[in-house]
Amino acid sequence: MFKVVPISASATHHLRREVLRNGDPQGVVIWPRDDDAITTHYGAINAVGAIIAIGTIYPQILPENATNRAIANAIDASRQFQFRGMASDASVRGQGAGWTLLQRLIAHAHEQRPALLWCNARVAAIGFYEKASMQIVSDQFDIAGVGPHFVMAMRIS
Numbered sequence: 001m002f003k004v005v006p007i008s009a010s011a012t013h014h015l016r017r018e019v020l021r022n023g024d025p026q027g028v029v030i031w032p033r034d035d036d037a038i039t040t041h042y043g044a045i046n047a048v049g050a051i052i053a054i055g056t057i058y059p060q061i062l063p064e065n066a067t068n069r070a071i072a073n074a075i076d077a078s079r080q081f082q083f084r085g086m087a088s089d090a091s092v093r094g095q096g097a098g099w100t101l102l103q104r105l106i107a108h109a110h111e112q113r114p115a116l117l118w119c120n121a122r123v124a125a126i127g128f129y130e131k132a133s134m135q136i137v138s139d140q141f142d143i144a145g146v147g148p149h150f151v152m153a154m155r156i157s
């Protein structure tokens with residue numbers, strides 16, 4: 001089993017590189033906002049203390065390219081949260097680590113309810129976020145070097 005706890009920014013680097021940058025040793029894994037005081041990095045930790053899933057969250061307003069802006073209606077900027085860097089170790093996929101991590105990110109936003117939670121979702125991960133009741137709120141767009149994405153969001157009341 002595993003538990004989800006806050007971790008340091010640097011503790012995300014291994015999984016960011018392996019999962020989100022395809023193991024590229026040159027892949028950039030230090031990201032803007034990582035060291036902001038308001039940023040929280042979470043990790044799912046297994047029984048032997050290894051980090052098997054990660055995600056990072058901070059306040060950030062819904063981006064301009066979100067075409068369904070009504071989802072953010074009447075939610076203060078300080079209660080709009082972006083999460084990013086969501087990844088689970090390939091060896092544990094399908095065992096609930098990603099889901100438990102995502103529930104922790106939702107709970108983080110829930111502490112400020114009413115809140116908005118959003119992310120730039122890779123096309124391959126859309127089904128995962130839809131399971132958590134997030135919805136697509138933008139047209140498809142490309143993130144250079146990573147691929148096609150949609151903005152996905154959910155209101156938390």
Ligand SMILES: CC(C)(COP(=O)(O)OP(=O)(O)OC[C@H]1O[C@@H](n2cnc3c(N)ncnc32)[C@H](O)[C@@H]1OP(=O)(O)O)[C@@H](O)C(=O)NCCC(=O)NCCS
Nearest residue numbers: 086087088093094095096097098099121122124125127128
């Ligand atoms: C997306 C990701 C984080 C999911 O993590 P995971 O540990 O495999 O997820 P879980 O095992 O907790 O899965 C929870 C549920 O979501 C489903 N699910 C997982 N990934 C899914 C996907 N990509 N599409 C649709 N459903 C998915 C699982 O089947 C499971 O469903 P169930 O409860 O009915 O069995 C993981 O696949 C990953 O790291 N992918 C590569 C990186 C990536 O795309 N990150 C997202 C960037 S936006």
